[in-house]
Amino acid sequence: MLAKGQTVIQYMEQLAPKHVAEEGDKIGLQLGSLHKEITGVLIALDVNDEVVEEAIARGCNLIIAHHAIIFRPLQQLQTDTPMGRIYEKLIKNDIAVYISHTNLDITDGGMNDWMAEAIGIENAAPLKDVHTEQLSKLVVFVPKDHHQKVLDAVLNAGAGWIGNYSHCSFNIEGYGTFLPREGANPYIGQQGKIERAEEIRIETIVPQGIRSKVIQAMLKAHPYEEVAYDLYSMDLKGRSFGLGRVGKLKEPTTLGQFVETVKAGLNVDKVRVVGDLDRPVLKAAVLGGSGGKFLGSAIFRGADVLVTGDIDYHTAQDALMAGVALIDPGHNAEKIMKVKVAEWIKAKLTEHKYGTPVYASEVNTEPFRFV
Known part of the structure; x- marks a missing residue:
């Protein structure tokens, strides 16, 4: 089974989250589309004509590179210029180009x-x-019989870290009330009748970079049709990232x-x-x-x-x-990133049973020669 482009980039952004990049850095999808099956991924430091030819020869339709191919807004796209010919070749061969630059430099393990x-x-x-990571407090109300399942889901998704302590949360027992209206399909209670349910309030800390991942895990584990939860911004700061x-x-x-x-x-x-x-x-x-x-x-x-x-x-x-x-x-x-990123993406794809091949570019893009 081949992975979709969005899936490959989701794994890449687990390694190098976009939000830690320096302001104004040219990162992300720069050319092409990710809405397709990826027949092969080529990891490169730079994208030049030789790298594009390598991608074509290997059957890759996604290049993940460190250095951007578009540095400033294009006023025109002329295919008789050196870069224009590269853009044309990429488009004709349906090869997407995704850039991970200062976010890959800054991130832990990058x-x-x-x-x-x-x-x-x-x-x-x-x-x-x-860059210092912004923290939020997640508060969610869960019926007692699903408390542990939801708690495990949000903590295993990465919430609840305070310094060197993981799985931090606070849990309070209480009760919630609601009235299911017409068209509702309640987990507890019935339409037209006010319900009082024993619930547990879960509070935990969520870093900015995994906010969506934690919320999705919580919603998937929660039994309610409509989940009551809050996200509060906090003055407390999380981890610092640096160059x-x-x-x-x-x-x-x-x-x-x-x-x-x-x-x-x-x-x-x-x-x-x-x-x-x-x-x-x-x-x-x-x-x-x-x-x-x-x-x-x-x-x-x-x-x-x-x-x-x-x-x-x-x-x-x-x-x-x-x-x-x-x-x-x-x-x-910085060419050290080619093998390292390829190993990361390959491991993630293998873990999730995808067959999309990943290659570290073998092209030497060093422009200088010492004589």
Whole structure:
């Protein structure tokens, strides 16, 4: 059985929720339709002509990429330009393109966690907080004989987390009243007669990112035809999400030795380095993509070295003066996401018994050559 496009993207957004993306980021479905069966999914860092040809050859009609193919509103779509030809080829071959960018960078277990793990950073924390999850309080009234079923449904859907404690809820016994009108099909009582039912009021905490999932689970488990529930916004904030990661290395090393670890972990042949190769390195920061503007955050967090791409001359000079080393493996080091995302989507599809194949793109989209 092949998965629908919406199903594949539902799994992708469990990994990288859209609401944690930086404001204005170009994410989501950028071209094509998800209202179709997916014959194959190709995970790519960038979408160029070679990647599109790879998707066609593999029979994939969905590409999930990290970097957007549409950065600003199109004024015209000319098919005799390089990008225009790519758009045309995608449309003619009914290939949809979905983008997961800063939301994949920021999310727990996403890009920057993968990069941190690859270069040996332990107990990594966000380099810079950029999003704090909004919390809501869910209140729902349940007949006593269905209390545990509904409670389990909302908690197993992810509600009820407070810090490191899960399955948090408060439950109060009482009674509810209602009068089923004509056309109603009540679980308890009968039309035209006021009913008094023993019920339990369930209260729990729901993070913004799983609000719909929790509500759907609650409604599915609840026996009533019309469910009485409330969602209250709270001043209390939930988890913080951030760009980059920072933490101590597994063991102290030198900058020169750490350079070799970065090259091996991120699968790059060459890197640019700022700093004395013999200097000791204990604490490191990493940020996928262009992270030069986060040098100040790395300094503030006490990092000995910042690993990030696209370092410019003046940032390198600032780092030298501040006594912080830099390692630039290039923007393309984010290619680590191809295999990781493919493994995630494949596992989700297999778990739900879908046969849609998932591939990590084998195309090298690195534009630079070192000579």
